[in-house]
Amino acid sequence: MKTLGLGAASLALPGFLKAADRSESKPNIILIMADDLGYSDIGCYGGEIRTLNLDALAAGGMRFTQFYNCAKCSPTRATLLTGQYDQAVGQKNLEHGVTFAEVLRPAGYRTIISGKWHQQPLPTTRGFDRYYGLADGCCNYWNPGIEARPGEPKPGRKIAGPRRWAIEGESIMGYTPEDKNFYTTDAFADYAIARLEEYKNETKPFLLYLPQTAPHYPLHAWPEDISRYRGKYKTGWDILRRQRYKRQIEIGMFDPKYEMSPRDERVPSWDSLSESEKDQADLKMAVYAAMIDRMDQAIGRVFAKVKEIGKWENTLILFLADNGGCPETPDTTPNIPPGPVESYRSVGPEWANASNTPYRKYKSTDYEGGNCTPFIAYWPGVIKPGSKTDQVGHIIDIMPTFMEVAGAEYPGRIENGKLKPLAGKSLLPIFQGKQRKQHDVLYWQFGKAKAVRTGDWKLVKYGDADWELYDLDKDRTELNNLASQHPQKVKKMAGMWEDWWKNCRK
Ligand SMILES: [Ca+2]
Structure with a gap:
């Protein structure tokens, strides 16, 4: 007898699910992670930024109000990949853990990653069949390398040395693609779509991990996306925070019994700014919003491809952020406005504080503004559309969740190292509308x-x-x-x- 790939849990699927609605094969899995995205930046968490595809995912799936990451890029990735605290696996080398790709591949999955990796060993050595993207922590969106393309200025950069890019198993120090229309967010989606096309006739399920670099600094975006927002932030961060808080209450994503945090102590009142300062600040937030808008468009293109190849109905999709909005200001080109290849700018604490509405603090702190993330789970026939949960979850739960839905086994040992037991636990009961025993x-x-x-x-x-x-x-x-x-x-x-x-x- 074939199984649903859900283990014992398949016996307890919710009543609204009819047997005929499900394929008998294991589900495909898409895991999308944004980088330095604030809690309220996307529409379905109270934001004003256009995120139609993520909002549709939320409308058809479940939103969590208490889901946690590790408040920083690299630790979050280590924990997400292994189901263990990053301190336990070795922060960059994962030497005491196995990745979800290493566990799902023997269970029959095609494993693909496109985007930001930010661990030391390349994904192709850690269970992924295919890889394209930034192996490093951040890069110029238009030109991740050091050299200028013909007729273009040198790319704005944070550090003097090159960033590590990788294509399949090959590291490239200083990647400058020839295409003048190259933009990382688009390129990650293009690679994912090409792989979905390449493997569309395979009977095996796929795991597609799509870790974005957006909206992590530098502030780079397409002019047509920026123009959709330019001028709209001249009402300032104080009003923006109040608007987002109000919308979070209206859409049922926040209980009005909780007060919004006050403006962060590092942030001046908007009214204290000159008109020129307000204009410059408006441009920063317009570029930041454009980056999130573009990320959503790219996600929409991937979704369209999954539908086109007829695999949408049997796909579990998860979306989250690796940490809260970022207050860092590595503005190495303070006199160049944000947007183009030669610039390197950030939003700073002012807008990051608004991004994290209604919470306090930022990325790299463990206040809710640092480690609480939007989390959307979508799975036709399993997760009830438009649902919301206040149950507490953590990215450490992703690996055991994947194992359960894929019917995969955690290995007893690994070569050259000590494998520690999983610290997370499956989210499947929550997806099924049940009360899970808390951590x-x-x-x-x-x-x-x-x-x-x-x-x-x-x-x-x-x-x-x-x-x-x-x-x-x-x-x-x-x-x-x-x-x-x-x-x-x-x-x-x-x-x-x-x-x-x-x-x-x-
Ligand atoms: Ca990050």
Whole structure:
């Protein structure tokens, strides 16, 4: 007898699913991850930016309100790929873990990745059949290399040296494509679409991992996309935050019992800016919005291809971000306006604060503005359209979820290393509309940022500051530090974090 590829869970599919609606084959899987995307940037999470394809995915699927990443590019990727905390697998080398591609390929999957990898060993050595993209952390969107194309200025860059690109198993230090219309977001989609076409007649299911570089800096976008937004942000970040918060409540994605966080201390009031400063700030946010708009268009082109080859109905699609909006300002070309190849600009803390509405803080912190992400799950016939869940999930759960839906096995051992057990657990019960047993505890650490969450209690800290304690059930935006009222709880949770920190790297 053939199985649905769901293991025992297939016996408990929701009532609205009719047997005839499902193929008997294992589902295809598409995992899309945005880079440095704020919690409220996309339409279905309260944003004003045009994200029609992601909004349609949400309308046909499920949105999570409490889904977490690791608050930073590279750790998030290590955790996402392996189902273990990145501290346990080795942050860049994944030496104590296996990737979901390594686990799904033996289960019969064609494994493809197009986009930002940001780990040390190339994907083609870690379970992926095919790869195209940025193996590094960030790059110029128009020209990821160092050399100028004929008739063009030199590409704006953050660092002097070259960034690592890769095509299949070959690393390329300083990739300058000849095509003057090259733009990373479009190129990643083009490669994915070409592979879907190439393998369209295969009977095996596919795993397509699409980690974007958008909207991570530098601010680069097509002029026609920028023009859709230019001038629209002259009302400023204070009004934008209020508008997004209001929309989040209207669309049922945020409970009005929680206050919006106040403007971040690093951000001046919009009214204090001169007209010229307002105009420059408007352009930055217009380019940022254009990058997200373009990412959504590219995702839409991939979706159209999946439909064209007749595989849409049997495909699980997930969308999330690797960390919250980014306050960094690596503006190496401060006198060149954002947009074109020669520029290298960022939105800075001002707009990133608005991106993370209604939460506090940013990427690289473990406040909700740093580590809470939009998360959309879409799967025709399994996930109820238009649903929403407040159940807590974490990117560490993605690997076990893939294993369960693909009927894949976690290996008992790996060569040349110690394989640690999975720390995540499958999201499938939540997808099926059931209550999943919560994680007993979740941990975070990156650089100076630390946090631990158990139940609705979250203990969080940055640098040398004291631990802060929040009751997220009553205070989702982390405005009321209860540490002094619950010293025993602080001590206990801090001890849990210390124990985890000591043990996770063994
Ligand atoms: Ca990132």
